[in-house]
Amino acid sequence: MYKLNDGQQIPDFGFGTYKLNGRKGVQSIVSAINNGYKMIDTAYNYENEGTVGHAITESGIDRDKLTITSKLPGRYYAYDDAITALQESLYRAHLDYFDLYLLHWPNPKRGMYVEAWQALIDAQKFGLVKSIGVCNFLPEHLEKLQKETGILPAINQIELHPYFNQADMRKFDEDNGIVTMDWSPLGRASAVLQDKTLIALGEKYHKTVSQIILRWEHQLNTIPIPKSSSPVRQRENMNILDFEIANTDMEKINSLTKADGRNKNQDPAVYEEF
Numbered sequence: 378m379y380k381l382n383d384g385q386q387i388p389d390f391g392f393g394t395y396k397l398n399g400r401k402g403v404q405s406i407v408s409a410i411n412n413g414y415k416m417i418d419t420a421y422n423y424e425n426e427g428t429v430g431h432a433i434t435e436s437g438i439d440r441d442k443l444t445i446t447s448k449l450p451g452r453y454y455a456y457d458d459a460i461t462a463l464q465e466s467l468y469r470a471h472l473d474y475f476d477l478y479l480l481h482w483p484n485p486k487r488g489m490y491v492e493a494w495q496a497l498i499d500a501q502k503f504g505l506v507k508s509i510g511v512c513n514f515l516p517e518h519l520e521k522l523q524k525e526t527g528i529l530p531a532i533n534q535i536e537l538h539p540y541f542n543q544a545d546m547r548k549f550d551e552d553n554g555i556v557t558m559d560w561s562p563l564g565r566a567s568a569v570l571q572d573k574t575l576i577a578l579g580e581k582y583h584k585t586v587s588q589i590i591l592r593w594e595h596q597l598n599t600i601p602i603p604k605s606s607s608p609v610r611q612r613e614n615m616n617i618l619d620f621e622i623a624n625t626d627m628e629k630i631n632s633l634t635k636a637d638g639r640n641k642n643q644d645p646a647v648y649e650e651f
């Protein structure tokens with residue numbers, strides 16, 4: 378568990394749901410919950426908050442045993458729109474509150490993320506969300522939130538995998554009491570899963586490449602949220618607590634990072650998503 382800067386606690390591992398929609402999506406998410414995942418990541422823009430809500434109900438688990446995250450899309454960053462979108466998200470998910478609610482992208486050219494952040498600060502006071510955070514925020518965006526509202530996010534969810542390890546951003550988050558959460562922790566099943574160094578480490582530790590990557594992210598004190606539609610791969614991804622990667626091997630994985638290692642070149646300084 379991680380203790381957040383607002384006193385709440387969240388699990389150190391989660392489940393991504395991008396592209397898990399409809400009935401098949403419900404089946405995959407129920408399977409993840411039954412496999413023991415306690416934290417589920419969705420977003421207004423994934424159009425699957427309803428799918429997640431159905432899966433929670435079908436799993437039979439008590440809602441308060443789960444940590445549910447959703448995200449506000451950039452098109453609703455005006456204050457009133459943000460509160461309305463959050464209420465709509467809760468309605469779609471059949472929930473009274475989200476445990477975590479995040480701004481999805483800073484969209485800096487639009488210049489509205491501080492207003493949206495103020496809405497999240499108030500939503501937390503209204504009890505609609507337990508903790509608030511952001512995704513894809515760079516130091517300059519976080520400094521602006523601090524300067525203009527005095528409140529820093531509990532979480533910064535960023536792209537993080539061996540080809541883009543975010544050493545500087547992780548350090549900034551840590552120095553400011555922000556927990557780093559990793560999106561596309563498996564590089565969205567891209568070339569990183571065929572990396573020779575990682576394959577060799579898998580052989581050394583008798584683990585799969587995915588397990589090596591997720592364990593490395595765990596040891597970096599970050600929270601990976603891998604997505605898998607498959608019950609078998611869901612279990613594989615969770616099974617990372619029975620071994621430890623030695624420091625020298627951690628360094629080997631750290632050295633795989635590349636300046637242009639982002640999977641889809643989504644640099645939050647310029648990339649915008651609404």
Ligand SMILES: NC(=O)C1=CN([C@@H]2O[C@H](COP(=O)(O)OP(=O)(O)OC[C@H]3O[C@@H](n4cnc5c(N)ncnc54)[C@H](OP(=O)(O)O)[C@@H]3O)[C@@H](O)[C@H]2O)C=CC1
Nearest residue numbers: 393394395512560561562563564565566587603604605606
């Ligand atoms: N805040 C943000 O801006 C963003 C947030 N996210 C969140 O992060 C989550 C995770 O990231 P995502 O982009 O989905 O990518 P991941 O890195 O989690 O990779 C998912 C892909 O890897 C495959 N896979 C999963 N496990 C294994 C395994 N053990 N071996 C081989 N292949 C595997 C999956 O296929 P299969 O399903 O067939 O197993 C799928 O194709 C998202 O689902 C979403 O919730 C993602 C992007 C941006």
Ligand SMILES: O=C(O)C(=O)[C@@H](O)[C@H](O)C(=O)CO
Nearest residue numbers: 395420481482560641643650
């Ligand atoms: O999946 C998400 O949360 C996103 O923010 C998207 O940008 C996603 O990464 C994507 O690939 C959209 O084309």
